[in-house]
Amino acid sequence: MAATPIPLEAKGIKKRFGDHEVLKGISLQAQKGDVITLIGASGSGKSTFLRCMNLLEQPDEGELIVHNETIGFRATKHGREPADWKQVERIRAKLSMVFQNFNLWSHMTLLENVIEAPVHVLKKTRKQAIDEARALLDRVGLLDRADYFPTQMSGGQQQRGAIARALAMDPEVMLFDEPTSALDPELVGDVLKVMRDLADEGRTMILVTHEIAFARDVSSQVIYLHQGVVEEVGEPADVLDNPRSERLRQFLAPKH
Amino acid sequence: MEQLNGWFTELLSGNLIFTANTLSFYWGGLVTTVQLVFLSLLIGVILAVPLAIGRGSKRRWIKLPIYAYTYVFRGTPLLIQLYLVYYGVVFFDGIQDSIFWVVFKQAFFPALIAFTLNTAAYTTEIFHGAIKNTAKGEIEAARAYGMSRKLMMRRIILPSAFRRALPAYGNEVIFMLHASAVASVVTIMDLTGAAYYVYARFYAPFQAFIFVALIYLCLTFSIMFVFRRLEKRLLAHLRPRA
Amino acid sequence: MIDLQGYGPRLLEGALVTVELAVLSLILAVILGLLTASAKLSRNRLVHGIGTLYTTLVRGVPDLVLMMLLFYGGQIGINMLTDQLYYAFDIDIFINVDAFVAGVITIGLIFGAYMGETFRGAFQSVEEGQMEAARAYGMSPLLAFRRVRFPLMMRHALPGIGNNWMVLLKTTALVSIIGLTDMVRVAAEATKATHEPFLFMIPVALIYLLIATLSEWGFAKLTKRYNTGFGESSEWNN
Numbered sequence: 001m002a003a004t005p006i007p008l009e010a011k012g013i014k015k016r017f018g019d020h021e022v023l024k025g026i027s028l029q030a031q032k033g034d035v036i037t038l039i040g041a042s043g044s045g046k047s048t049f050l051r052c053m054n055l056l057e058q059p060d061e062g063e064l065i066v067h068n069e070t071i072g073f074r075a076t077k078h079g080r081e082p083a084d085w086k087q088v089e090r091i092r093a094k095l096s097m098v099f100q101n102f103n104l105w106s107h108m109t110l111l112e113n114v115i116e117a118p119v120h121v122l123k124k125t126r127k128q129a130i131d132e133a134r135a136l137l138d139r140v141g142l143l144d145r146a147d148y149f150p151t152q153m154s155g156g157q158q159q160r161g162a163i164a165r166a167l168a169m170d171p172e173v174m175l176f177d178e179p180t181s182a183l184d185p186e187l188v189g190d191v192l193k194v195m196r197d198l199a200d201e202g203r204t205m206i207l208v209t210h211e212i213a214f215a216r217d218v219s220s221q222v223i224y225l226h227q228g229v230v231e232e233v234g235e236p237a238d239v240l241d242n243p244r245s246e247r248l249r250q251f252l253a254p255k256h
Numbered sequence: 257m258e259q260l261n262g263w264f265t266e267l268l269s270g271n272l273i274f275t276a277n278t279l280s281f282y283w284g285g286l287v288t289t290v291q292l293v294f295l296s297l298l299i300g301v302i303l304a305v306p307l308a309i310g311r312g313s314k315r316r317w318i319k320l321p322i323y324a325y326t327y328v329f330r331g332t333p334l335l336i337q338l339y340l341v342y343y344g345v346v347f348f349d350g351i352q353d354s355i356f357w358v359v360f361k362q363a364f365f366p367a368l369i370a371f372t373l374n375t376a377a378y379t380t381e382i383f384h385g386a387i388k389n390t391a392k393g394e395i396e397a398a399r400a401y402g403m404s405r406k407l408m409m410r411r412i413i414l415p416s417a418f419r420r421a422l423p424a425y426g427n428e429v430i431f432m433l434h435a436s437a438v439a440s441v442v443t444i445m446d447l448t449g450a451a452y453y454v455y456a457r458f459y460a461p462f463q464a465f466i467f468v469a470l471i472y473l474c475l476t477f478s479i480m481f482v483f484r485r486l487e488k489r490l491l492a493h494l495r496p497r498a
Numbered sequence: 499m500i501d502l503q504g505y506g507p508r509l510l511e512g513a514l515v516t517v518e519l520a521v522l523s524l525i526l527a528v529i530l531g532l533l534t535a536s537a538k539l540s541r542n543r544l545v546h547g548i549g550t551l552y553t554t555l556v557r558g559v560p561d562l563v564l565m566m567l568l569f570y571g572g573q574i575g576i577n578m579l580t581d582q583l584y585y586a587f588d589i590d591i592f593i594n595v596d597a598f599v600a601g602v603i604t605i606g607l608i609f610g611a612y613m614g615e616t617f618r619g620a621f622q623s624v625e626e627g628q629m630e631a632a633r634a635y636g637m638s639p640l641l642a643f644r645r646v647r648f649p650l651m652m653r654h655a656l657p658g659i660g661n662n663w664m665v666l667l668k669t670t671a672l673v674s675i676i677g678l679t680d681m682v683r684v685a686a687e688a689t690k691a692t693h694e695p696f697l698f699m700i701p702v703a704l705i706y707l708l709i710a711t712l713s714e715w716g717f718a719k720l721t722k723r724y725n726t727g728f729g730e731s732s733e734w735n736n
Binding site: 327328331332333334335336337339340342343344347430433434435436437438440441448451452455459461462465466468469472473476477 | 563566574664670
């Protein structure tokens with residue numbers, strides 16, 4: 001049990017914006033190969049929780065352990081802050097995030113986007129990074145778009161490119177923040193297909209999504225958040241097909 | 257070459273103003289203007305990069321002095337700044353005894369200092385605006401991929417900001433070329449100085465000033481051309497692919 | 499009253515010249531700018547060409563060179579003209595080019611070109627639907643311009659006018675070179691006489707800053723007024 005370290009563990013995460021407490025103590029444990037899906041209405045705190053895991057938001061309370069390494073915090077007059085930003089940078093490099101709005105760097109071609117962090121953060125050689133990047137672009141079906149700039153690609157292509165960028169970090173855990181929400185409906189399928197492949201090959205993934213059917217298919221665990229609290233948690237069959245609370249039942253009911 | 261020379265002499269023999277002598281004045285003026293403008297722009301950019309980064313700092317003791325500097329230098333005429341440096345430089349204790357006096361007693365260096373400080377102020381604001389406009393999501397992605405502040409500035413923020421600043425900076429270069437005409441006021445024989453000399457000597461304002469205006473026009477168009485090319489290359493990412 | 503070695507009153511007079519020059523040039527520039535914008539939007543190719551030539555020439559040549567050309571050349575040009583009048587019609591007049599008038603005309607001419615670009619962009623940004631609506635409600639072309647197009651255009655033009663004004667204000671310093679006694683000229687003369695550059699140049703710089711700061715404040719107020727009906731939506735975007 002202790003032999004394989006747990007890729008990501010969050011304990012009792014709390015976060016407030018001003019007077020509003022967005023997360024009221026949420027915990028999660030991602031074992032290797034887990035696909036954990038966070039669902040909930042907008043404002044439930046699911047994206048904030050995801051962003052706390054790679055410290056794009058600073059949790060006010062709680063503990064984060066990535067691959068046996070606990071992130072240290074110190075108290076400042078502005079609230080709690082990471083004690084060692086170098087540690088944060090090291091840990092972020094192990095947790096690749098895929099954003100709702102892709103956030104590809106607009107002044108770089110797709111290939112340059114994919115090799116940027118491997119070369120400058122992981123200090124890989126340019127040649128090695130390019131070889132790996134081309135293989136990844138091929139995998140997401142974008143090898144012919146390697147020299148395109150982000151604005152020259154469709155949303156679906158940009159998101160698949162962003163997934164290739166995330167994979168190039170060879171991450172411990174992949175974080176997906178509503179990766180299909182900004183896409184036209186006809187482009188969603190390609191992105192979901194790439195994500196399903198990743199789940200099938202045993203990637204550890206945590207994702208925030210509105211695609212309930214997809215969540216049912218790929219998740220090992222589904223967490224339903226409501227107003228900053230875990231309302232229901234369990235295997236997709238339990239949570240999604242036999243919701244216990246009225247609120248989740250309503251949330252899952254087909255929208256008109 | 258021989259033929260060309262003969263043709264040229266013939267052309268010049270017909271008029272009294274544009275002799276080889278005055279043309280060499282204009283040529284000297286052109287060289288001085290280009291040197292003055294190029295050097296001040298170059299040093300100005302080097303100063304403006306750290307200033308622009310500091311201008312966007314959260315720390316007030318860094319950003320406020322920089323803002324005060326750009327506010328003063330952008331809010332007052334370059335001519336005043338030139339006068340202040342040109343007449344004020346002797347007030348630096350001991351400068352007249354130091355080895356620097358050899359260069360400072362010429363008007364070129366006070367002018368270079370004034371121009372540099374002026375263009376650095378404008379350029380700082382141009383870069384600051386461009387840095388501020390970096391897409392939030394791109395910065396977030398850089399953080400999410402483990403980049404340090406420094407790396408992010410060097411690899412993500414500045415390269416994309418410089419590209420966005422290019423059109424505004426092109427205007428600043430042209431502005432500086434035109435503004436450099438005031439150098440003639442402190443005895444510098446730049447293009448305008450040469451034109452004024454020719455005007456005063458022959459009392460021929462139209463020839464003297466229209467000729468120099470045409471030279472400035474050519475310079476302006478050359479600068480515009482260079483920046484168009486640069487924009488085409490460096491802003492390719494903003495255009496749809498054909 | 500600060501004496502400044504006896505130069506104080508003259509410096510103040512100079513400041514007044516600077517302000518008068520700037521304001522009169524601005525008025526001329528706005529008029530020329532509106533004409534230029536109309537010319538550049540005209541379908542008549544000759545008119546369009548003249549407008550383009552004017553803005554291109556002015557924006558390609560330093561202000562100071564244009565000023566010298568108009569001031570020194572203007573005198574000779576007018577002399578030639580009056581000579582012609584004398585020979586042809588026996589009309590004997592002499593017109594002396596006044597530095598102030600030359601200054602207003604040059605600066606007005608220069609900034610007319612910049613204003614032209616500002617107004618052209620602003621005119622184009624008014625949606626045709628707005629004018630169609632005005633016509634649909636029976637407004638005459640003039641009334642529609644005055645009540646609909648002009649206020650809408652001003653919203654887009656104001657930032658540009660503000661920028662041009664700030665640059666124009668600083669450009670007035672150049673008239674000191676062609677001999678007009680504005681505050682820069684007074685300060686330059688005082689500096690040469692007393693070798694006290696800081697004593698004279700810094701107050702002048704401060705007056706420029708004061709005018710610039712007041713203008714900025716004034717333009718902010720104006721912008722707020724012309725942004726009626728647009729302010730809320732832009733707040734939402736932030």
